[in-house]
Amino acid sequence: MRQFTIKRQTLETSIKVALELDGTGKAAVNTKIGFFDHMLTLLSVHSLIDLNVECNGDIEVDGHHSVEDTGIAMGDAFRGAIGDRKGIRRYGTFYIPMDEALAMVSLDISNRPFLVFETGELAPMIGSFDTQLAEEFFRAFAFHAGITLHIKVLYGKNSHHKIEAIFKALGHALRQAIEKDPKVDGIPSSKGVL
Template structure:
């Protein structure tokens, strides 16, 4: 079973996260940030990942540590669940619309962290989450997930729609990249990822 259990404790957050890659898209999320919970539920649902996540963060400071640490834990969970990345698709790409918004996400589970994120937000906040921290979420996820991640929101007037389209596109791209193939080798000319 491709799964991971992550516990991350710092002076700023306490996170417990359980991920099943081959799930039904069931999610139980409690970060203390309603908008982040909404994005993670959409991510799990559209990726077909079962995700249980609880985070107690220093929200009296602001949302930054919670958003960042949740992303770090989620990336680490994908890395752990994929083990040596044998027999997977490795690459994934997807477009996802949400009304007038359109996002494109391309991922390579290369083992080499890299990210390029352009979401084009107009507002400083969506709910209680700073839009700059949503950008940072994707960057942090790529770093601990050891992947190249490209996130581009191509159009959209509503920032809620722009963010949700990006999370849904990431779900679809990750679903492709982690899919099991009929081979048992590591999808790389190097022989390792």
């Protein structure tokens, strides 16, 4: 089973993340930031990755440390669960429409982390979630997971719809990329290593 559990403790946050790549999309998420919890739950459901996140952070300051550190912990857990990357499809690309918004996520589980993040203008807040933190989460996750991650909202007006479409598209792109390919024996790279 491709699963991993990690605990991350700092002076600002205490986080436990457990994930199972070959799951069914069961989620139990509690970061104390409602919209963020909802997005992580959607990510789990659409990726079929079982995800448990418990975060106690200094949200009396703001949500920055909780969101970024959750991304770090989830990335580290993903890296642990994916292991040597043998036999995976490696790449995933998915488009998700959410009412008037359309988002695309394309990724490579390459061990060469990178983030491209283009959403257009976002409202400053969605509930208690600072929308600037979406990019911080995806950067932390991508860099700690070892993923090249491209995110683009092609169009849309509603910030909730834009961000929700991104998380759903990421879920489906991850689902594609982590899937075992019966035709692939070993590392899916001409270099023989990822």
